[in-house]
Amino acid sequence: MPSHYDCIIVGAGHGGAQSAVALRDAGYSGSIALIGAEPEVPYDRPSLSKEYLAGKKSFERMQLRPTDFWESRSIDLLPDRRVTAVDAVRKTVATADSSIYSYDRLIWATGGEPRRLTCVGSDLSGIFYIRNKADCDALMAALPYARKTVVVGGGYIGLEAAAVLRELGKDVTLVEAKDRVLARVAGEYISRFYEAEHRRHGVHIKLGTGLSHFTGRAGRLEGLVLDTGEILPADLAIVGVGIIPAVQPLLAAGAEGGNGVDVDEFCRTSLPDVYCVGDCACMRIGQGLRIESLQNANDQATVAAKAIAGNAVPYRATPWFWSNQYDLRLQTVGLSAGHDETVIRGNPEERRFSVVYLRRGTVIALDCINSPKDCMQGRKLVEAGLGAAPAVLATVETLKELLLHDA
Secondary structure, eight states, X not given: OOSEEEEEEEOXXXXXXXXXXXXXXXXXXXXXXXXOSSSSOOBXXXXXXXXXXXXXXXXXXXXXSOTTHHHHTTEEEEOSOOEEEEETTTTEEEETTSOEEXXXXXXXXXXXXXXXXXXXXXXXXXXXXXXSHHHHHHHHHHGGGOSEEEEEOOSHHHHHHHHHHHHTTOEEEEEESSSSTTTTTSOHHHHHHHHHHHHHTTOEEEESOOEEEEEEETTEEEEEEETTSOEEEOSEEEEOOOEEEOOHHHXXXXXXEESEEEEOTTOBOSSTTEEEOGGGEEEOSTTOBOOOOHHHHHHHHHHHHHHHTTOOOOOOOOOEEEEEETTEEEEEEEOOTTOOEXXXXXXXXXXXXXXXXEETTEEEEEEEESOHHHHHHHHHHXXXXXXXXXXXXXXXXXXXXXXXXXX
């Protein structure tokens, strides 16, 4: 492989892969290297805690592009190489195997690493995190021998893992330190709905409860001790308590940031000719906003690619997220933080409904359960900054009618 590339992309997840594709789609003719820390070709990470863990989707079906696609677009894949240092003056990156690559432009798309517990017993065998294929493969190899399992963390990863474990017939207890699940990403109504659904499927949920430490024997997990003193027997635990942005080499090189690397509306960092996209990028908006979603990674990657290709378009995307648990598909559009009113559409008892979030009468976000039309049409309401009376939002047959009325 060459030692110099016109554009080097560090990170071969969704953000990195989309950056490479978007560069070529934008007409960029320079040489491109896509450096990934994992040995695999770029693949769909959200499937790990869903279909892949459940054994419903093979890894081949998770590949973002056919293997020969990258060569056909003149994109050099450099897998199994972890970038450990960046020299923003010399414009080089160094990998763990002491290789050095120089660049004209750099896109940093490394995402994040699982936030790992450091309490007593956290190094015992039988404790798993889900962030990459290797993590999931190790977990899947251990599952046949597990009877009692505990999930630490009630976010997307924790709830998705709990759902899969129940479908596999495991005894599951979920421990969440906050007073409700999905506290960081959804409103309380959605939280309580999912708590009820998981309990209905046999998950034991402990809210407002922290983990004190793990216990084990001969290096093997045997249980969890909660901060209440209660002991939960377990031969397998899955920890899902968030991620830490993988940006240390950029920060060490002088990039501004902290909770990720700060970027402007074109995804440019404070370092010359260096861009950052995806979970590890913090938009310089107000107090700074870092969004962990596939959609955001793809949208920011396209913004960075267009800027590099000479057709800069500022980032203006509306965030959206999704989660599959049991036969429920949650689709979220917009950010509900700061809402002052909620409206329920549909019938929660039929497990097909939406929660609309408003701020001063304007729709700012929706959580949609098995309601794809509400999600699609609600996104347009959010983007247009429209609102309606709560009674109308609750009863109008389709949200499209509100868009047509405004037009």
